[in-house]
Amino acid sequence: MPHDDHDHPHALLPPEPALRVKALETILTRKGLIDPAALDEIIDTYQNKIGPQNGARVVARAWSDPGFKAALLQDATTAVADLGYYGRQGEHMVVVENTPEQHNMVVCTLCSCYPWPLLGIPPGWYKSDAYRARAVREPRKVLAEFGVTLPAETAVRVWDSTAEIRYLVLPMRPERTDGLSEDALAALVSRDSMIGTGLPKVPS
Amino acid sequence: MTRVHDMGGRFGDGPVEPGSEDDPVFAEEWHARALALTLAAGALGQWNIDISRHARERLSPKDYTRFSYYEKWISALADLLVERGVLTEDDLREAGSAEKHPLADRAMKAESVAGVLARGGPADREGGLKPRFSTGQAVRAVVPSDSALVAGGHTRLPRYAAGALGYILRLHGNHVLPDSNAHGLGEAPEPLYAVKFHARELWAHPEHPDDEVVLDLWQSYLEPI
Known part of the structure; x- marks a missing residue:
């Protein structure tokens, strides 16, 4: 016992x-x-050095470079390590792509597993009982609380991070972003869009 | 039965409060301290990640429920330090020895932090069981969902998936089995799969007929149909 x-x-x-x-x-x-x-030093690392700006760079690269995107969806751990992102709580990465047919959303119902090297330390709501309990059973109601409403024809796939695999959502590239630089694209990638509870910003 | 942390699908928790993406990483200074202390104490090498998760899960249901997130961390850390013999209860009462600890040479130094965090702790292993299932195959998550190895022990099969029909989506390779590793029974690596479940298989009132939930499940959590 x-x-x-x-x-x-x-x-x-x-x-x-x-x-x-x-x-x-x-x-x-x-x-x-x-x-x-x-x-x-640990606090400085997660407060100032490692955060969602890393994941945003990965997404912006995937939006800009089809070869990188293919490699990312095939073997995310290697693809993001090539950009310099690897480490604790990101040893085994999988990237899942949103499409008009399928929206992905990530949770850890058992604790608070989250891809630290790409997104940093999870926000309070990600670790809350309400998110952990409800994301798997009623993801659409949870999304509504984030202001996100999906079309009826879009299925939701929720990833419950029950092992050491860490998931990052690759959101759909917003319309009217042709010709934007990677830096400009990265600025559109919100943290929540990479967890699947948000969508990328639309260029103004 | 399982433990209080296994809350996927539970009713009654109320709305999620998203806050703002500009909120500080640590809402309180002590949250940051609690996280850093937990990571630094882990570097003493007296436990693994599965043991530390189980320590949080073993907080009494009353404590688990009333404690905030980092209170769980710091309280489970104190429990673990005593259980693993690093500290005594007298130490926690601040009535213990102030002499240098035999493990002090292992204390994480500021200059080694970046390297330790960058190295991480991979959970994949070369050896272990051969894959029994292939992509697309129908499987059923075992019932009951509590640890088959140790009564009241650590496991990563959530109760809401127990007995449900799913489909192998992806093989992740062999990974350390938490049920074993959390109890000093060895790493016992097994094939780990992403398994897709239709929401209607898990919930009596799914929101949408096409919705799905994917869980990462070890081979011993699954049986063939």
């Missing part, structure tokens, strides 16, 4: 969460198990 203890050790720490974190950091630092400077 796994250890199911009703007096979990965490209850020995202060109950207020910010103080709980602080207490544990202090204890671990005092014993030399944690270097606070390493924590700062």
Whole structure:
């Protein structure tokens, strides 16, 4: 039997969460198990260096370069690694393409699995009970809460990330974007359009 | 029965609140600290990702439900540090030793962070079972959905898919089996498949006749039709 203890050790720490974190950091630092400077570095990485701008570059490249798009749909891990995107929580990537017939949407019902190297740390709603519970059963109602309404002829395919495969949605390229540079296209790619709860921005 | 984290398909949670894409990555400073502390403690090498997921799932249903996301992380981390013998309960009471810990040489340094995060931890393996199913084949997710290996143990087969008819969409290769790896029973790699289920197979009232849900499922979660 796994250890199911009703007096979990965490209850020995202060109950207020910010103080709980602080207490544990202090204890671990005092014993030399944690270097606070390493924590700062981890935070800086996910706050400032790795985020949805990476995924947007991948999408913009796929929109611009049919060869890259084919490679991306065939073996996303290798294709995005060639652009410099690989690492923790992105070791096994699969990219799924939206079409007029099929809209893709990604969830992790069991925890919060998300393609970190391409999208960074998941937003709060992605980790919420409401999204985890409902995305698989009523994706269209969830999409409506994001302001997205799909045509009746478009089927929804929801990907529940139950293993170490991480999914990125390749949204459809918006109309009237012919001739735009990759940078201009990347600016149209919202984070949520790569999770499947949003659509790309339309050029103004 | 399964555990409280297995909430796919559950009723009663209310609307999703999307917020704005411009919201900060970490809503509170302590969220960032909790994430970084968890990653840095993981680098001590005293557990794997499946053990750490299971530690969060084993929070009591009452705690799991009332805790915010990073409260779950930090509380499960404290539990794991004691369970794996890294800290004592006295340490958590701040009544323990302040001497250098035997594992201190493994502490993640600031200069090694980029390399550790960039390397990641692949879960695919060369060895293990041969694929039993091929693309397009009809399969059924096993019933019951709780761990077949360990009573109350970790598994990644959600309850909502148990017993459902699906179709093999894709073979991902052999991957570490979480049911085994979370309990120190070895990596036991198995073929991992993306399996497509019609929404009408999973829910009594699907939103649309053509909608589908795809899950990544290990070979031992599936049986042939």
